[in-house]
Amino acid sequence: MSNYLKPLPKIDERNRAHWDGAREGRLMMQACDHCAALRYPFSSLCPKCQSTGSSWKEVSGKGQVWSWCVFHRVYFKGFEGEMPYNVVLVKLDEGPRIYSNIIGVDKDKLRIGMRVRAVFDQATDDVTLVKFEEDKS
Amino acid sequence: MPDQSLRNRAAVIGVGTTKFGRLPGNDTYDLGAWALREALDDCGLKASDIDGVIVNRIPDYQRFCEAFGLNPRYALMTPGQGRMSGATIELAAMAIAAGMAKTIALVYGNDGRSAGDKYGGETDRYGSGGAGQFFPYGMTSPGAVHAMMFACHMHQFGTTSAQLAAVSVAFRKHAALNPNAVMRKRVTVEDHQESTFVAAPLHILDYCLINDGGVALILTSAERARDAKKPPVYIRGFSQATKLEESALPPEDYWYGPMQAAAKDVYEMAGVKHEDLDALMIYDNFSPTVLFSLEGFGFCKQGEGGDWMQGGRLELGGQFPTNTSGGHLSESYMQGWALNAEAVRQLRGECGERQVKDARLIQYMCAAPLMTSIIYGSDAT
Ligand SMILES: [Zn+2]
Numbered sequence: 284m285s286n287y288l289k290p291l292p293k294i295d296e297r298n299r300a301h302w303d304g305a306r307e308g309r310l311m312m313q314a315c316d317h318c319a320a321l322r323y324p325f326s327s328l329c330p331k332c333q334s335t336g337s338s339w340k341e342v343s344g345k346g347q348v349w350s351w352c353v354f355h356r357v358y359f360k361g362f363e364g365e366m367p368y369n370v371v372l373v374k375l376d377e378g379p380r381i382y383s384n385i386i387g388v389d390k391d392k393l394r395i396g397m398r399v400r401a402v403f404d405q406a407t408d409d410v411t412l413v414k415f416e417e418d419k420s
Numbered sequence: 421m422p423d424q425s426l427r428n429r430a431a432v433i434g435v436g437t438t439k440f441g442r443l444p445g446n447d448t449y450d451l452g453a454w455a456l457r458e459a460l461d462d463c464g465l466k467a468s469d470i471d472g473v474i475v476n477r478i479p480d481y482q483r484f485c486e487a488f489g490l491n492p493r494y495a496l497m498t499p500g501q502g503r504m505s506g507a508t509i510e511l512a513a514m515a516i517a518a519g520m521a522k523t524i525a526l527v528y529g530n531d532g533r534s535a536g537d538k539y540g541g542e543t544d545r546y547g548s549g550g551a552g553q554f555f556p557y558g559m560t561s562p563g564a565v566h567a568m569m570f571a572c573h574m575h576q577f578g579t580t581s582a583q584l585a586a587v588s589v590a591f592r593k594h595a596a597l598n599p600n601a602v603m604r605k606r607v608t609v610e611d612h613q614e615s616t617f618v619a620a621p622l623h624i625l626d627y628c629l630i631n632d633g634g635v636a637l638i639l640t641s642a643e644r645a646r647d648a649k650k651p652p653v654y655i656r657g658f659s660q661a662t663k664l665e666e667s668a669l670p671p672e673d674y675w676y677g678p679m680q681a682a683a684k685d686v687y688e689m690a691g692v693k694h695e696d697l698d699a700l701m702i703y704d705n706f707s708p709t710v711l712f713s714l715e716g717f718g719f720c721k722q723g724e725g726g727d728w729m730q731g732g733r734l735e736l737g738g739q740f741p742t743n744t745s746g747g748h749l750s751e752s753y754m755q756g757w758a759l760n761a762e763a764v765r766q767l768r769g770e771c772g773e774r775q776v777k778d779a780r781l782i783q784y785m786c787a788a789p790l791m792t793s794i795i796y797g798s799d800a801t
Contacts, residue, residue: 352619
């Protein structure tokens with residue numbers, strides 16, 4: 284899949300569990316070992332209790348659209364072929380907000396509060412992205 | 421709140437601005453030096469009269485002072501983020517009150533247009549610099565963050581993009597009266613609505629203009645300011661607040677909470693109420709920031725800003741003429757610095773066709789993860 288031109292995540296020891304999980308179809312979020320708070324973006328320190336230890340916890344992948352925007356300007360060449368494209372900030376039912384894309388919803392139909400669930404979109408042999416689709420259940 | 425005794429202790433005695441636009445062949449040092457020469461001329465001081473220097477966006481204070489031939493007692497640099505203009509002016513006012521320096525030059529240079537700054541894509545370092553984690557999903561740029569905030573405001577309060585257009589329309593009307601503004605052709609609400617999207621729901625007319633330019637301000641103590649060439653403009657009140665936790669993501673409240681705190685402090689320190697203000701200078705990286713600031717600083721109730729801005733309220737002749745230079749949307753994106761220069765010039769009555777009649781009190785405010793506000797006055801009451 285060397286023809287994948289969009290930016291890829293920089294996978295390292297600090298975030299590998301998230302990307303390994305995505306390849307297996309599981310949404311893994313970072314949880315503080317001390318106070319259990321989930322955090323995003325991934326980081327080495329818990330902003331709630333300043334502890335350093337963390338583990339990876341599978342979450343439901345369900346949540347709602349917290350906000351949205353639609354890009355009409357090309358900032359990354361790899362996206363050129365699918366302009367305009369949406370970016371959403373999803374508030375997971377477990378609490379954290381994460382950036383992603385909604386699949387299968389017209390840009391004029393994006394709305395805040397829309398129930399969504401995670402889907403796993405293989406980008407390359409090594410990388411699967413966590414995207415979302417409308418959850419009609 | 422800063423100590424009440426700091427009210428009117430420092431004053432701006434000199435302002436200098438370069439041309440704005442595409443100024444190839446000028447780096448940030450050249451642009452800063454150009455602005456500083458103008459500011460020294462403006463107040464009739466020599467380089468040797470400056471004993472404090474703070475540079476902003478210019479990468480190295482040492483190189484700047486070496487090139488300009490300055491040996492200040494006090495020197496510092498602040499990060500090249502727009503929110504730092506207000507913070508730097510506040511710091512200078514405190515340094516003067518503390519006796520760290522008598523006369524401080526604040527020097528800003530921005531070669532963003534010639535350098536091809538995009539504020540999005542691989543080089544995006546907005547906010548905490550955590551943006552790289554979002555690139556695989558195509559998320560980037562401060563504009564997109566503000567687009568998301570505005571989408572929330574639309575959803576929560578029913579604000580519309582056509583209401584937001586009042587900001588772009590007002591500032592462009594002002595820019596048409598400012599010979600140094602980059603964009604001077606009047607626009608209408610329809611022009612705004614028909615302009616292309618960048619990150620929807622924001623249109624290109626909601627975005628600031630990346631350009632080259634420089635701004636310098638010279639501050640001194642109120643006592644010394646009385647001997648300056650032009651009437652001093654006093655720093656009557658100032659405040660700061662932040663929302664840095666979780667600031668890699670948009671704030672959940674449009675920074676309303678911390679802005680309310682900054683508002684209480686600045687009005688109390690200055691002894692000023694909203695209705696006393698003759699004009700406003702509001703950091704307008706994107707037009708929603710103006711809406712959020714008006715609500716956060718209590719000019720209207722939260723959620724009512726869209727309605728409140730209608731009917732020319734922000735235009736010259738309206739209740740609160742705002743960004744009379746055209747601001748970042750129409751004069752040039754000088755990261756707050758040129759708005760502070762405009763406040764000084766308005767209070768001196770130097771603004772020609774765009775002059776606010778008998779302006780005595782002007783408030784600057786900047787909404788961002790680090791927010792600041794400064795109230796300037798033409799007298800030291
Ligand atoms: Zn913790």
